[in-house]
Amino acid sequence: MKFELIQLPYAPDALEPVISKQTIELHHGKHLQTYVNNLNKLIPGTQFENASLESIVANSDGTIFNNAGQVLNHNLYFTQFSPDGGSKPSGKLAEAINKTWGSFENFQQQFNEKGTELFGSGWVWLAKDKNGSLTIAKEANGSNPIVHGLTPILGFDVWEHAYYLNYQNCRADHLNELWKIIDWNVIDQRY
Numbered sequence: 001m002k003f004e005l006i007q008l009p010y011a012p013d014a015l016e017p018v019i020s021k022q023t024i025e026l027h028h029g030k031h032l033q034t035y036v037n038n039l040n041k042l043i044p045g046t047q048f049e050n051a052s053l054e055s056i057v058a059n060s061d062g063t064i065f066n067n068a069g070q071v072l073n074h075n076l077y078f079t080q081f082s083p084d085g086g087s088k089p090s091g092k093l094a095e096a097i098n099k100t101w102g103s104f105e106n107f108q109q110q111f112n113e114k115g116t117e118l119f120g121s122g123w124v125w126l127a128k129d130k131n132g133s134l135t136i137a138k139e140a141n142g143s144n145p146i147v148h149g150l151t152p153i154l155g156f157d158v159w160e161h162a163y164y165l166n167y168q169n170c171r172a173d174h175l176n177e178l179w180k181i182i183d184w185n186v187i188d189q190r191y
């Protein structure tokens, strides 16, 4: 087993009511575990056998890309939350957000809009280029900003499995709630 299921840095019920224990257990314990298992079955005997996750996502396609992308996406996703989260970015990231979108609140609004309008399954990301310039990137299915040479900083999962048990069809409501559990210490460090 090359890749392993990432450990949650909080208890499964710690993010309630924003993300329920049942959703965490299914999303992390079942969906992500399946992506990890699939990837481990797919890569032996290929050029990706000893590659890093980021390198596989940047250079693969087809089912290897889909599963590697979803492992990377969810590793970033599940480690960006905290029951004590929900404040705001600080330092250089806060400056860059203000420079790009005028204010944190305007950035949040734009981010939520992109996540809401994304058709079907996918992700919305805050990403940076090699100069530190920020962008909001919509990615379909299991893709990640790495495929465009960008570094992912913050990602919201808009697949229905991420919210349907508690929010049903109301994706926008779910995205709006997620800001309450973002651990900006983690996000600031990714920038």
Ligand code: MN
Pocket: 027, 031, 074, 157, 159, 161, 162
């Ligand atoms: Mn997911």
